[in-house]
Amino acid sequence: MQIELNNLVRVYNSADGLSKVAAVNDISLTIPSNQIFGIIGKSGAGKSSLVRLISMMEKPDSGEVLYDGERVDNLSEKELVMRRRRIGMIFQNFNLFSSRSAGQNIAYPMEICGLPKDEINRRVDELLELVELSDRKDARISTLSGGQKQRVAIARALANKPDILFCDEATSALDPQTTASILNLIRRIQSQMNLTVVMITHQMEVVRDACSQVAVINEGKLVELGSVNDIFLNPKSPVTKDFISHIGSDRKAGDGSDIVRWSQEGGEYELSFPSHQQGAPVLSNVAKKFDVEFNIRAAGVQHLTDGDIGKMIVDFTGFQVKEALEYLRNQDIIVEKAGE
Ligand SMILES: Nc1ncnc2c1ncn2[C@@H]1O[C@H](COP(=O)(O)OP(=O)(O)OP(=O)(O)O)[C@@H](O)[C@H]1O
Structure with missing residues (x-):
């Protein structure tokens, strides 16, 4: 109906x-x-x-x-x-x-x-x-x-x-x-x-x-x-x-559904990976293609009914950060300033 x-x-x-x-x-x-x-x-x-x-x-x-x-x-x-x-x-x-x-x-x-x-x-x-x-x-x-x-x-x-x-x-x-x-x-x-x-x-x-x-x-x-x-x-x-x-972490510990932060510092960009991009070595491709280095500050997975979404909080440094972010967006990755 x-x-x-x-x-x-x-x-x-x-x-x-x-x-x-x-x-x-x-x-x-x-x-x-x-x-x-x-x-x-x-x-x-x-x-x-x-x-x-x-x-x-x-x-x-x-x-x-x-x-x-x-x-x-x-x-x-x-x-x-x-x-x-x-x-x-x-x-x-x-x-x-x-x-x-x-x-x-x-x-x-x-x-x-x-x-x-x-x-x-x-x-x-x-x-x-x-x-x-x-x-x-x-x-x-x-x-x-x-x-x-x-x-x-x-x-x-x-x-x-x-x-x-x-x-x-x-x-x-x-x-x-x-x-x-x-x-x-x-x-x-x-x-x-x-x-x-x-x-x-x-x-x-x-x-x-x-x-x-x-x-x-x-x-x-x-x-x-x-x-x-x-x-x-x-x-x-x-x-x-x-x-x-404000989603609560009401799942059992260790099932991988929460974002784990291992560095309290930094984390300028939040990247969200759709399911079709989760097996791809996207960040290492970025580092090879552009003059950038990346530092992953946090990562995790959100489990949804119809698939999963990968999340990463990352810093980029180097001369081609803008180009690198543009490349990521063209790969269907959502790039946002963290906390916005
Ligand atoms: N029968 C009613 N008479 C007067 N105002 C009403 C009536 N029903 C709803 N409202 C008003 O309409 C607005 C929306 O209320 P509603 O109950 O639909 O929201 P809600 O999202 O279901 O909230 P809650 O989760 O608290 O139940 C509120 O401002 C409420 O005071």
């Missing part, structure tokens, strides 16, 4: 009623089918407001939402109810019924749709297996860990075979290890079920570890859009750069 947003606008009255807030301010973008698409922004950027419009929970003041080319922002109430059944949602606080068991939570959306009991039971078992919780069918929600609660919520969101799954800060309340296992599960489900997944987050780690494409929003506006690889390789907006620079 491809989702297209055209010039979406949503304005709210401020709490005191004296001013207006453009929570979503003229956002146009396309969420491709069968991928995990990230929407990232700081608190108050407008993520939740945007998701309420994309998921048809609210209507925009102006603009259009299209699912596979068909307008869905102007559906009648009855049509909306039917269409919403094909949308799954999971949230930071799980939103499960504490009075029901895990299995009964998963059964709930199917009961609402009036499915026969036998079919519901069969599907609950299938879904529990999918999220690896078959042994917790009768468990009370309060006895489950955060990660298990989110697994139940995912199973419930998939109960009516949706074509879109919205994950609103789905891992924000979880520790890094549980986050990793939930992101793995979402990635597996996405490819098994050909789902379009929209992941709303304020954590660039989630984008790095799960998404193929990402939209960065700030103050209600779209500030950057593209593949996660391109955006990590060459972030353009200050907001995106800020998100990437």
